[in-house]
Amino acid sequence: MLPSGEQPVELHAPYFAGKEWHYVKECLDTGWVSSAGAFVEQFEQQLADFTGMRYAVAVVNGSAALHAALLVAGVESQDEVIIPALTFVATANAVHYCGAVPHLADSCERTLGLDPGKLRRHLQSIAVLRDGACFNGLTGRRIRAAVPMHTLGHPARLDELAEVCADYRLEMVEDAAEALGSWYKGRHIGSWGCLAAFSFNGNKIMTAGGGGAIVTNSEPLARAVRHLTTTAKVPHRWRFVHDAVGYNYRLPNLNAALALAQLEQMPMMLDCKRRLARAYQRAFEQAEGVQCYSEPPQCRSNYWLNALVLEEQHQGELEAVLELAHQEGIRARPLWTPLHQLPMLRDAPRMELATSESLAKRVINIPSSAFLIGATRREAWNS
Numbered sequence: 003m004l005p006s007g008e009q010p011v012e013l014h015a016p017y018f019a020g021k022e023w024h025y026v027k028e029c030l031d032t033g034w035v036s037s038a039g040a041f042v043e044q045f046e047q048q049l050a051d052f053t054g055m056r057y058a059v060a061v062v063n064g065s066a067a068l069h070a071a072l073l074v075a076g077v078e079s080q081d082e083v084i085i086p087a088l089t090f091v092a093t094a095n096a097v098h099y100c101g102a103v104p105h106l107a108d109s110c111e112r113t114l115g116l117d118p119g120k121l122r123r124h125l126q127s128i129a130v131l132r133d134g135a136c137f138n139g140l141t142g143r144r145i146r147a148a149v150p151m152h153t154l155g156h157p158a159r160l161d162e163l164a165e166v167c168a169d170y171r172l173e174m175v176e177d178a179a180e181a182l183g184s185w186y187k188g189r190h191i192g193s194w195g196c197l198a199a200f201s202f203n204g205n206k207i208m209t210a211g212g213g214g215a216i217v218t219n220s221e222p223l224a225r226a227v228r229h230l231t232t233t234a235k236v237p238h239r240w241r242f243v244h245d246a247v248g249y250n251y252r253l254p255n256l257n258a259a260l261a262l263a264q265l266e267q268m269p270m271m272l273d274c275k276r277r278l279a280r281a282y283q284r285a286f287e288q289a290e291g292v293q294c295y296s297e298p299p300q301c302r303s304n305y306w307l308n309a310l311v312l313e314e315q316h317q318g319e320l321e322a323v324l325e326l327a328h329q330e331g332i333r334a335r336p337l338w339t340p341l342h343q344l345p346m347l348r349d350a351p352r353m354e355l356a357t358s359e360s361l362a363k364r365v366i367n368i369p370s371s372a373f374l375i376g377a378t379r380r381e382a383w384n385s
């Protein structure tokens with residue numbers, strides 16, 4: 003049991019070591035707290051620079067970012083969209099917001115993300131290519147897009163997934179909610195598909211309080227995203243003319259101020275994250291029955307959340323390990339319930355999902371806040 007007065011170690015908490023107070027105060031002092039203000043544009047520009055993308059559009063959260071990205075990628079009502087079964091429910095929700103149907107695919111053990119080989123074999127068995135589009139031969143619905151998700155910050159096998167998508171005429175939209183600061187084969191994630199969505203929720207590597215963004219290298223797509231996420235208002239100094247059903251998804255300046263200060267801290271936070279990951283890896287090197295997860299080959303991961311992976315013969319012990327950790331004040335947690343086991347997705351079209359089911363029984367996330375490693379460094383950064 004935790005001695006009285008001792009604080010539990012959270013799974014992930016924000017780290018404010020830069021100009022957060024200063025920028026937020028500037029919003030309050032000037033009154034620019036809402037949907038207009040200089041911080042939004044500054045943040046968008048710096049996010050584009052950081053990720054090496056041409057355009058970034060800031061929105062209210064990662065779910066809204068995914069929703070807008072899917073709509074702009076051409077997902078329509080009754081289309082199917084391939085997503086991993088092993089992801090946070092927001093990935094599926096965004097598909098549902100479009101009136102479309104999530105089609106669940108399996109992940110691979112090494113990357114924890116969509117398995118390109120399995121996806122190709124699945125499409126070979128069910129897909130029908132007709133008039134330049136892909137249809138599910140079993141349901142008759144068009145399969146419009148695929149959404150790889152970079153689990154816990156570790157990049158999925160993007161080049162192979164992009165090839166599968168090209169062969170089957172699928173748009174690829176990356177759910178990069180967990181992966182700001184992760185690189186795949188030397189390129190920041192987010193540029194293998196036509197669009198990618200980030201989240202800046204309070205539990206992510208950097209936070210805007212709540213926030214998200216869409217990145218793309220395409221000017222027309224960036225313009226379409228910006229239009230759709232700002233109520234589809236036709237620019238005019240005083241007239242209210244809207245040419246489509248749009249969304250009030252613009253990130254407020256107050257949140258953008260926090261986001262900008264956090265983005266400036268990303269190099270420092272990434273350094274902390276990688277040092278923490280190495281410390282965990284060393285600590286579990288000799289442990290039996292469990293491994294500390296490390297980034298896939300040719301990737302540089304942000305190590306958003308560190309993870310322990312139980313060997314298969316120990317999968318029945320997950321609950322006991324979590325119980326023990328919580329008793330000790332360590333807020334460890336499992337991965338998500340695979341989506342086909344949730345009531346609203348029980349009947350979703352899917353492939354065989356053995357790896358997702360197995361990983362869900364074996365992966366344990368452990369505390370990963372950037373400030374857990376090296377208080378001295380935290381102080382050094384402040385000075």
Ligand SMILES: Cc1ncc(COP(=O)(O)O)c(C=O)c1O
Nearest residue numbers: 063064065090092093179201203
């Ligand atoms: C994989 C994934 N997708 C989407 C989201 C949605 O982001 P938000 O919570 O900002 O809506 C999250 C995080 O919460 C996530 O982890």
